[in-house]
Amino acid sequence: MGNASNEISQVASDVVHYNPSDLGNWVDSMLTELIHQQFPPSDLQDFPYHDTWTDQIGSQQNQNLNHNQQLTVVSTTMDEEDSGIRLVHMLMSCAELMQRGDFSLVASMIQEMQVLLTRVNTRCGIGKVAGYFIDALGRRLFSPISTACGGYSVLENEILYHNFYEACPYLKFAHFTANQAILEAFDGYDCVHVIDFNLMHGLQWPALIQALALRPGGPPLLRLTGIGPPSPDGRDTLREVGLRLAELARSVNVRFVFRGVAASRLEDVKTWMLQVSSKEAVAINSIMQLHKLLYMDPGRGSAIDTVLSWIRSLNPRIITVVEQEADHNQPEFLDRFTEALYYYSTMFDSLEACGLRPEKSLAEIHIQREICNILCCEGSGRIERHEPLVKWRTRLSESGFKPVHLGSNAFKQASMLLTLFSAEGYCVEEREGCLTLGWHSRPLIAASAWQAVPDEPTSSLAPMLNSQNSNVM
Amino acid sequence: MEDNRGKKKLPGPKFCINDHVDILVEILKRLDGDTLAVAACVCQLWHSITRHDSLWENLCFRHVPSPPPSGIKPVVLALGGYKRLYMLCLRPVLNRLSRFGLRDRVDHVQLTLSLFCVDCYERLGGGGGKLGESSASSSSSSLILQQIFVLGPIQ
Numbered sequence: 001m002g003n004a005s006n007e008i009s010q011v012a013s014d015v016v017h018y019n020p021s022d023l024g025n026w027v028d029s030m031l032t033e034l035i036h037q038q039f040p041p042s043d044l045q046d047f048p049y050h051d052t053w054t055d056q057i058g059s060q061q062n063q064n065l066n067h068n069q070q071l072t073v074v075s076t077t078m079d080e081e082d083s084g085i086r087l088v089h090m091l092m093s094c095a096e097l098m099q100r101g102d103f104s105l106v107a108s109m110i111q112e113m114q115v116l117l118t119r120v121n122t123r124c125g126i127g128k129v130a131g132y133f134i135d136a137l138g139r140r141l142f143s144p145i146s147t148a149c150g151g152y153s154v155l156e157n158e159i160l161y162h163n164f165y166e167a168c169p170y171l172k173f174a175h176f177t178a179n180q181a182i183l184e185a186f187d188g189y190d191c192v193h194v195i196d197f198n199l200m201h202g203l204q205w206p207a208l209i210q211a212l213a214l215r216p217g218g219p220p221l222l223r224l225t226g227i228g229p230p231s232p233d234g235r236d237t238l239r240e241v242g243l244r245l246a247e248l249a250r251s252v253n254v255r256f257v258f259r260g261v262a263a264s265r266l267e268d269v270k271t272w273m274l275q276v277s278s279k280e281a282v283a284i285n286s287i288m289q290l291h292k293l294l295y296m297d298p299g300r301g302s303a304i305d306t307v308l309s310w311i312r313s314l315n316p317r318i319i320t321v322v323e324q325e326a327d328h329n330q331p332e333f334l335d336r337f338t339e340a341l342y343y344y345s346t347m348f349d350s351l352e353a354c355g356l357r358p359e360k361s362l363a364e365i366h367i368q369r370e371i372c373n374i375l376c377c378e379g380s381g382r383i384e385r386h387e388p389l390v391k392w393r394t395r396l397s398e399s400g401f402k403p404v405h406l407g408s409n410a411f412k413q414a415s416m417l418l419t420l421f422s423a424e425g426y427c428v429e430e431r432e433g434c435l436t437l438g439w440h441s442r443p444l445i446a447a448s449a450w451q452a453v454p455d456e457p458t459s460s461l462a463p464m465l466n467s468q469n470s471n472v473m
Numbered sequence: 474m475e476d477n478r479g480k481k482k483l484p485g486p487k488f489c490i491n492d493h494v495d496i497l498v499e500i501l502k503r504l505d506g507d508t509l510a511v512a513a514c515v516c517q518l519w520h521s522i523t524r525h526d527s528l529w530e531n532l533c534f535r536h537v538p539s540p541p542p543s544g545i546k547p548v549v550l551a552l553g554g555y556k557r558l559y560m561l562c563l564r565p566v567l568n569r570l571s572r573f574g575l576r577d578r579v580d581h582v583q584l585t586l587s588l589f590c591v592d593c594y595e596r597l598g599g600g601g602g603k604l605g606e607s608s609a610s611s612s613s614s615s616l617i618l619q620q621i622f623v624l625g626p627i628q
Contacts, residue, residue: 176584176587179587202594203591203594203595206587206590206591206593206594207587207588207590207591209590210548210552210586210587210589210590211583211586211587213544213548214542214544214545214548214583214586216542244594244597244598245594247597248590248593248594248597251551251552251593252547252548252551252552252590253547253551413583413584416581416584417584419569419570419573419575420565420566420569420570420584420588
């Protein structure tokens with residue numbers, strides 16, 4: 001296969017940004033599983049080899065390919081593999097053309113790719129991922145920016161999110177790891193306050209409530225402030241979630257107080273709305289929310305600085321941050337496209353391995369929405385600005401936070417969670433005190449914990465020191 | 474009781490386990506989950522006995538390396554009971570751990586309880602599975618709902 005890839009690369013040499021044989025190997029590995037599942041070897045030997053894609057996308061290099069193939073290999077599998085690899089190359093070329101502004105060429109390439117897509121199995125593997133990416137390129141080209149990202153209502157978003165929660169272990173990993181860090185940070189406090197940046201259905205909190213109920217020494221008073229978007233149809237979803245959590249807390253005898261803050265943007269929240277008291281231990285929980293604040297508005301600066309500064313002002317005991325482990329915030333379209341192609345292919349692979357579940361298709365739509373936002377939207381509309389852990393580490397350290405190591409308990413719990421829920425192939429890794437969950441050594445989601453670095457003693461402390469001194473004297 | 478092989482067989486032993494429920498309970502307490510479920514199908518008496526949560530309580534933490542945290546009983550009962558805990562969470566967990574040879578080595582109690590709690594919450598309608606239904610029962614005495622602020626986008 002290495003030779004075949006080189007032949008293709010001669011034709012596409014001016015737009016290749018990666019060593020083609022590497023891409024070939026990568027697609028190879030994705031397709032090998034597919035082939036071994038779908039085409040048991042015993043059936044293969046009877047099929048004569050013939051080259052079927054000459055007429056469709058014909059050009060000279062196909063003859064070169066013939067020389068390099070072994071005749072015992074089945075035509076249909078070769079056809080699919082080649083089509084798969086060709087699709088990837090075409091996607092990359094198309095993205096580069098898009099970046100260059102060659103829109104008519106992009107349009108014709110999209111059509112070609114859609115033809116090629118019919119030759120590949122679009123129910124799994126490279127075919128499925130390619131389908132979504134071709135769709136995204138089409139949207140970027142043909143739809144106006146406002147509708148390109150598909151306007152889903154708040155309710156639909158919640159349903160998609162819930163299905164993503166059920167279909168694969170990423171969100172469960174996020175919740176359990178964050179809860180463990182929060183539980184350890186709350187040790188010894190009788191009054192605790194959790195601020196959740198994205199309440200959704202509040203699925204993270206039952207486990208924390210139960211863990212606090214069984215805490216040696218008895219449960220504290222738990223206050224939960226859930227931030228979420230306002231529901232347009234008059235239903236008060238935040239309040240409903242709060243009521244259910246309260247009922248659960250009551251049944252296990254944990255004193256519980258809920259507060260909902262409906263805000264469509266995190267930067268609109270003001271600290272007085274959270275009503276944090278100085279006597280309580282505060283935990284801030286952000287599951288995949290911080291990256292939405294990274295847009296740098298030329299007039300107003302970026303929202304992340306606003307939010308990080310009010311987080312600091314609350315003096316939290318712990319801040320749990322879970323983010324996608326990918327660099328989808330690069331300014332150049334082609335870089336984002338390439339990174340997204342690798343990232344989401346891996347993610348779709350991992351989803352496949354979780355087996356047939358009813359939640360899978362809606363979970364895929366949840367992922368597809370992210371893909372569309374990364375590729376089709378720009379400016380303030382592009383909210384999926386994922387950044388990798390190293391960048392978050394720098395950003396948070398510069399904003400006055402220091403990392404808190406997620407202990408071995410969190411690691412053990414995450415590993416156990418994986419053995420319970422998932423297929424072989426998921427892996428939990430510990431990286432400088434942070435935990436990542438990935439698929440086959442590619443980390444896809446990273447969880448970390450932080451604390452605000454106390455300020456230098458300021459003038460507000462000085463009077464207190466002076467009065468102490470005067471008492472002594 | 475005579476043992477005359479040539480004659481008609483004598484009636485069987487007069488001892489019937491169903492007359493001695495305490496012994497029956499002691500025996501059933503030691504069964505594993507699947508056998509217990511089978512036992513529940515034997516007769517009305519056995520069925521009603523196996524529904525006692527205490528039987529399942531024994532089963533739940535039999536294999537754990539360290540004893541479960543104190544105060545666990547009211548929590549489990551509040552969340553749905555030991556039988557439900559076993560059938561819904563513990564059994565799949567133990568099966569899975571056995572596959573990896575970890576069943577007796579790993580302390581899965583905390584995680585299993587957390588999963589049980591999530592399940593209880595979802596049954597309350599909290600998972601979004603029953604969207605559109607009216608909100609849960611009226612607030613209890615320990616619930617204090619604060620006012621909710623609604624913020625729109627700042628123009």
